[in-house]
Amino acid sequence: MIDVAERRARLARRHRLAAGERAADVVEAARSLVCLHATDPSTVYLSAWARVDGMTVADLDRALYADRSLVKHLAMRRTLFAFPREVLAFAQAGASDRVAEGERRRVIRDVEKAGLFEDGERWLTEASERVLAALADGREATSTELRAEIPLLEGSYAYGEGKSWGGQVPIGPRVLVTLSAAGRILRATNAGAWTTSRPRWASTRSWLGHEIERLPAAEGVAGLVERWLRAFGPGTVADIKWWLGSTVAAVRRALHDVGAVEIDLGGQTGYLLPDDLEPTEPAEPWAALLPPLDPTTMGWFERDWYLAPYKEQIFDTTGNGGTTAWWDGRIVGGWRQTDDGAVELQLLEDVGADGLRAFEAEAARLTEWFGGTRVLPRFPSPLSKALAG
Numbered sequence: 001m002i003d004v005a006e007r008r009a010r011l012a013r014r015h016r017l018a019a020g021e022r023a024a025d026v027v028e029a030a031r032s033l034v035c036l037h038a039t040d041p042s043t044v045y046l047s048a049w050a051r052v053d054g055m056t057v058a059d060l061d062r063a064l065y066a067d068r069s070l071v072k073h074l075a076m077r078r079t080l081f082a083f084p085r086e087v088l089a090f091a092q093a094g095a096s097d098r099v100a101e102g103e104r105r106r107v108i109r110d111v112e113k114a115g116l117f118e119d120g121e122r123w124l125t126e127a128s129e130r131v132l133a134a135l136a137d138g139r140e141a142t143s144t145e146l147r148a149e150i151p152l153l154e155g156s157y158a159y160g161e162g163k164s165w166g167g168q169v170p171i172g173p174r175v176l177v178t179l180s181a182a183g184r185i186l187r188a189t190n191a192g193a194w195t196t197s198r199p200r201w202a203s204t205r206s207w208l209g210h211e212i213e214r215l216p217a218a219e220g221v222a223g224l225v226e227r228w229l230r231a232f233g234p235g236t237v238a239d240i241k242w243w244l245g246s247t248v249a250a251v252r253r254a255l256h257d258v259g260a261v262e263i264d265l266g267g268q269t270g271y272l273l274p275d276d277l278e279p280t281e282p283a284e285p286w287a288a289l290l291p292p293l294d295p296t297t298m299g300w301f302e303r304d305w306y307l308a309p310y311k312e313q314i315f316d317t318t319g320n321g322g323t324t325a326w327w328d329g330r331i332v333g334g335w336r337q338t339d340d341g342a343v344e345l346q347l348l349e350d351v352g353a354d355g356l357r358a359f360e361a362e363a364a365r366l367t368e369w370f371g372g373t374r375v376l377p378r379f380p381s382p383l384s385k386a387l388a389g
Contacts, residue, residue: 001264002234002272004305008329009280011306014231015296016051017326018283023051026060027069027084033295034227035081035091038072040378041190041197044082046291049369057194065189068207072187072199074099074180076224077245080187087227089213092183093220095244100181107174114157116171127152127175132184132203140188140200147172176201183212195375218253221246225254226273232299234263234270242301268302287351287358288326289335289343289366292379297321297331306330310348313383322381325359327351335363336384341374343367346383 012018016032023029029051030036038044049055063070070082075095083091108120117123130150134141147153153172179185180201188202205211215223225240232239240251260271290297297314298321300306307314310331315321325333325347332355333347343363351359377384 001266002270003266005282006280007234007305009282010233011296011329012283012286013280017288017296018286021283022053026052026055026063028052030070030082031084031087033231033299034224035075035083035087035295036070037293037295037298038080038082040292041192042195042375042377043291043293045194046375047294049366050288050290050294061194071208073183074177076243078102078181079245085208087223088208089215090220090223090227092212093215093217094222094224095220095246096181096183097217097220098246100178100183103174103178103181107171107178110157110169110174111155111171116155116157123152124175124178128179128184131175131179131201135185135201135203135206138202138206140202142191142198142200143173143176146176146201195373218250218257221250222254222257225251225260226258229258229260229271229273230276233272233276234265235300236265236268236270236302239300239302240271243299285328285354285358286326287355287362289359289362290324290326292322292377292381293320294324296326297324313348314381316379316382320379322377322379322384327355327359334381334383335366336380337370337374339374341367341370341372343370348383 013021014032016023016029023032026048029048036044036047045057045060048060064082069085071085071088072080072082073088073091073096075081075091078099104124108124111117111123112120130152131146134146134150153175156168156170159167159169176185180187183204185201186204186207187199188207189200190198191200192198221244224244228240228243237248237251241248244251255271259274261274263270263272306329314324314331314334323334323336324331325335325345332349332351333345335346336344338344343366345359345363347359
């Protein structure tokens with residue numbers, strides 16, 4: 001039997017959020033969570049800030065672009081993550097290959113449907129070869145630069161016709177996304193500030209010094225599930241299936257492959273690794289301010305034990321979690337920045353005097369870290385939008 005108190009104690013310590021449990025550096029922070037979300041460019045920095053004392057933008061830039069010990073890669077649920085380098089092969093086999101095949105089918109279908117190319121598969125093959133040739137000598141190039149020199153990347157098609165969110169979609173970036181999901185190219189240095197995403201692309205071999213090791217799909221899934229259980233366990237099949245963006249069958253096979261054992265989550269069946277059954281010492285009460293799409297917020301599908309009753313305030317209609325304020329292992333509100341860059345708390349309940357002091361200290365610390373930089377999240381929560389309005 002694993003109760004909610006044990007789950008919250010594990011979260012506090014393993015996710016590096018409780019005092020005294022901080023990671024030594026940004027790579028260790030990412031490793032503690034399997035990987036860091038990177039779809040919103042600022043999230044990866046703010047997730048690391050919450051877990052590494054004294055962390056600076058330069059620390060993460062160095063890991064991403066100089067040491068290359070963290071690598072941005074499209075993987076689970078077609079989401080961009082920053083992976084510790086040793087996890088890449090498992091991510092490629094266990095998630096990215098599946099994403100790449102789906103991207104490939106969709107882009108071929110879309111260009112043929114739009115009448116851009118009669119033989120979409122032949123076009124995609126040739127366009128991909130041209131991109132790989134352009135990057136073969138170790139060069140880095142932006143999507144705009146590649147489109148300017150490779151005519152096959154030019155063109156666009158209509159998307160969401162008649163809808164308010166519709167418009168023209170360029171085909172060039174979709175070729176790059178397909179190649180990157182397949183592990184052929186990677187996001188290299190960033191041509192913008194840390195709050196924006198303007199990646200330069202490089203061949204995988206030139207960026208890493210080698211290709212990503214190719215593993216069987218089942219081995220990749222098992223490698224990811226083992227790491228997930230170590231960081232997020234216990235969890236249900238539904239939790240793991242959602243996090244992987246995979247199938248129940250693949251999850252059950254992986255649980256068997258890693259020797260996971262069944263445990264009771266108070267009426268639900270959960271899983272843990274066989275060497276990870278000992279109870280966790282509770283942490284002292286702690287406060288944390290986490291960014292949109294933080295791995296802790298997004299780590300489980302069944303979230304009542306740390307989210308209820310605030311789902312509608314924190315998550316948008318597409319399932320993206322916004323900024324969160326955590327008190328002692330559960331979400332109790334959110335936060336936003338004012339026009340001058342100060343961090344403003346959005347607590348949804350009374351956390352007591354000690355809790356409020358802890359949150360005010362975190363807000364002041366984060367305000368100082370921003371140094372006047374204002375971040376506009378791609379995925380604002382309903383709570384932050386309502387109060388901002």
